Amino acid sequence: MDETTSRARTGDREAMAALVREHYAVVYRFCVRRLGPDFGQDAAQETFLTMQKSLRKWEERSSLQTWLLGIAHNHCRKISTKRRQDPLPLENWFDAPKDGPEQQVTDREALRSALSRLSQDHREVVLLHEIEGLRYAEIAGLLGIPEGTVKSRLHHAFRHLRDCLGGGMA
Amino acid sequence: MNEREDLKAYLDGELSPERSEQMRLAIAADPELQAEADSFRRISSDLQEMAQIPPIHGLDQALARISPSRPWLTSRISWAMPSVFCLAVAFGMSLLPGRPSLVRPEISAASEDRPVAAERDLKAKSESAAARASASEIDQDAMRDQRTKSLRAPSAAAPQETGAGSPLVLPTPQESVRDTKLRLEVASVTQAQSLLLNEVARAEGVVESPGTPTKTEVLTIFKAKIPTARFQDILERTRSLGHVVVESQSGPVRNLTPENARAILRTQKRMLSDYKTMLQDAESPLAESPLRAQIDETAKSIQELEEVIDAQKDGSEFSTLEAVLIPRQTATPAPARTEADVPFVNRAGLYFLYLSPLWLPLTVWLFLRRRRV
Numbered sequence: 216m217d218e219t220t221s222r223a224r225t226g227d228r229e230a231m232a233a234l235v236r237e238h239y240a241v242v243y244r245f246c247v248r249r250l251g252p253d254f255g256q257d258a259a260q261e262t263f264l265t266m267q268k269s270l271r272k273w274e275e276r277s278s279l280q281t282w283l284l285g286i287a288h289n290h291c292r293k294i295s296t297k298r299r300q301d302p303l304p305l306e307n308w309f310d311a312p313k314d315g316p317e318q319q320v321t322d323r324e325a326l327r328s329a330l331s332r333l334s335q336d337h338r339e340v341v342l343l344h345e346i347e348g349l350r351y352a353e354i355a356g357l358l359g360i361p362e363g364t365v366k367s368r369l370h371h372a373f374r375h376l377r378d379c380l381g382g383g384m385a
Numbered sequence: 386m387n388e389r390e391d392l393k394a395y396l397d398g399e400l401s402p403e404r405s406e407q408m409r410l411a412i413a414a415d416p417e418l419q420a421e422a423d424s425f426r427r428i429s430s431d432l433q434e435m436a437q438i439p440p441i442h443g444l445d446q447a448l449a450r451i452s453p454s455r456p457w458l459t460s461r462i463s464w465a466m467p468s469v470f471c472l473a474v475a476f477g478m479s480l481l482p483g484r485p486s487l488v489r490p491e492i493s494a495a496s497e498d499r500p501v502a503a504e505r506d507l508k509a510k511s512e513s514a515a516a517r518a519s520a521s522e523i524d525q526d527a528m529r530d531q532r533t534k535s536l537r538a539p540s541a542a543a544p545q546e547t548g549a550g551s552p553l554v555l556p557t558p559q560e561s562v563r564d565t566k567l568r569l570e571v572a573s574v575t576q577a578q579s580l581l582l583n584e585v586a587r588a589e590g591v592v593e594s595p596g597t598p599t600k601t602e603v604l605t606i607f608k609a610k611i612p613t614a615r616f617q618d619i620l621e622r623t624r625s626l627g628h629v630v631v632e633s634q635s636g637p638v639r640n641l642t643p644e645n646a647r648a649i650l651r652t653q654k655r656m657l658s659d660y661k662t663m664l665q666d667a668e669s670p671l672a673e674s675p676l677r678a679q680i681d682e683t684a685k686s687i688q689e690l691e692e693v694i695d696a697q698k699d700g701s702e703f704s705t706l707e708a709v710l711i712p713r714q715t716a717t718p719a720p721a722r723t724e725a726d727v728p729f730v731n732r733a734g735l736y737f738l739y740l741s742p743l744w745l746p747l748t749v750w751l752f753l754r755r756r757r758v
Contacts, residue, residue: 231451239444247439256443263447309435326431344397345432351399370393377424 220279224270231270235263238280242287245347248307249291255307258294262287281353288357303338305331308346322380329379337372340365388418396425464751471744475736479729563634564705565620571627574605574710581607581708584622588615591703596710604711610703623708630711643697650690657683 219237222230242262247255265286273282295302309327330338343354344365351369355362388411394400395408412418571577578596585592588611596605611619624632660680667673696702 228451232448235447235451236444239447240441243441243443244439248437252439252442255439256446260443260447260450264450267451307437309437323431323435326428326435330432341432345429346436351394351397366394366399367390369397370390373393373425373428376428377421380424380428 220270224273231267234266234279238283239263241280241347242283245284245287246291248342248346249302249304250294251304251307254294254298255291258287258290261290265290277353277356281349281356284347284349284353285357303335303342308342325380326376329376332379333372333375337368337375340368341372341376344369388412388415389421392418392422393425396422396429464748464754467744467747467751471740472733472737475740476733478736479733564707566631566633566635566707566709567623567629568631568709568711569623569627570630570711570713572713574603574712577626577708577710578605578607580626581609581623584619585609585611588612588619590615590619593705604709607708607710609706611706613702613704614697616704616706619706623706627710627713643694646690646694646697650687650694653683653687653690657687 219230219233223234239259243255243259246258246262249255250258262283266283269286273279277285292302305327330341333341339358340354343349343357344351349357351362351365354365358365388408391400391404391408392412395405395412398405400408412422569577574596582592582595590609590611592607592609594606594608596607597603657680660676660683664673664676664680667676693702
């Protein structure tokens with residue numbers, strides 16, 4: 216645990232503010248990709264309020280960022296359930312296809328389509344690993360599943376994406 | 386081990402160094418595996434390129450919402466603070482000397498011993514009813530006596546013949562004496578017993594039952610015959626011994642004045658003389674029988690009246706006084722019922738309950754808010 220986190224755990228407001236500045240971008244993007252800009256911002260702020268209340272209870276079994284994403288994940292899931300919306304809407308994850316070579320645009324549209332056909336569990340693992348950049352252990356901790364399951368889901372998701380995209384991607 | 390299943394993990398650098406080396410050799414040896422690895426890399430690359438990178442908003446608000454550090458206790462049980470505060474207030478209120486009343490009037494009334502309360506009700510009713518009924522009741526007795534005596538008379542005009550004033554001028558209700566039963570709450574039964582014994586002896590009465598002779602304070606029944614002339618005085622003294630719960634009177638009115646008694650006697654003797662004259666003049670045997678009955682009855686009345694007059698002369702006419710003596714401590718409400726004797730903790734608990742409209746909704750609201758966060 217670094218010094219800033221230690222001071223924040225003792226109630227130092229400046230240290231707490233430093234932690235918020237350090238991790239806000241990651242948490243904010245994580246929330247916005249799940250809930251959109253408005254609700255995502257609310258969820259990010261709630262995440263840091265929870266962090267302030269619960270930092271003493273953090274057992275350091277994962278990195279602080281993973282712990283924060285876990286809190287954010289719970290907040291986002293609650294809000295999604297409350298609003299009865301898709302917890303992983305792809306429109307929040309990917310930009311509209313940019314201008315570029317026609318083949319490239321077509322490939323990205325195909326990839327997006329293939330991604331939407333993945334199961335919820337597989338899609339979540341793909342997005343957490345490829346977009347959020349989390350390692351297998353972190354994803355396992357976040358979702359509460361074994362690391363082997365993360366590895367297996369990623370393998371099957373990529374095989375499915377490759378099959379959907381056919382020879383064009385290969 | 387299946388190289389294809391570990392391909393994605395190999396590309397992500399999640400395998401052990403030994404397994405990674407095995408995978409590297411397998412991919413180099415297998416063109417198909419090599420093609421699959423390339424497609425995986427390309428999909429991964431495209432996903433990362435396509436990913437939206439939203440501009441950051443709301444950092445200032447998030448920093449503003451970071452509150453100053455709170456004490457450990459407050460931060461952990463903030464939702465319980467309203468109830469803790471109200472509990473402290475309740476204990477404070479319990480310690481105040483001029484604390485607000487916990488016992489409502491109707492509750493304290495209900496908490497009394499039921500039989501005693503019932504007796505008090507009965508006494509209140511009997512007092513009010515007695516005030517209304519005593520005069521008319523006694524008047525009714527007098528009327529009844531008068532009616533009986535009138536029926537015995539051979540003529541309605543007979544009483545008026547007896548001379549000075551009305552022969553049936555009966556005592557006024559205030560002066561009347563009848564057998565009386567009292568239910569009295571007294572501070573000490575034994576003391577009240579001895580006082581009554583003295584009073585009866587002074588009035589030359591006869592104690593029929595002095596009550597259970599005991600040193601302990603239990604209910605006892607005192608019964609005595611008291612000369613009618615002294616009865617009213619003794620009754621007043623008995624009443625002053627304690628609190629009268631119930632009082633009832635029965636039997637005939639006894640204290641006829643000597644003048645009234647003599648007037649009635651004269652009337653009865655005149656009536657007897659008239660009956661005897663009528664019997665001698667009776668022509669039919671059928672008329673004799675009722676006349677003889679009237680003569681017997683009138684003679685009996687005359688005898689009774691003469692006895693009363695003799696008793697008045699001797700001072701030997703008696704009325705009965707029966708007093709049920711109840712020790713006061715068993716009749717009063719239990720001391721634990723009073724507010725002063727409610728234990729401190731119970732009192733504080735009651736205040737806490739009274740404050741529940743304040744702390745309960747706040748606690749629930751804060752608890753639910755905490756759960757939502």
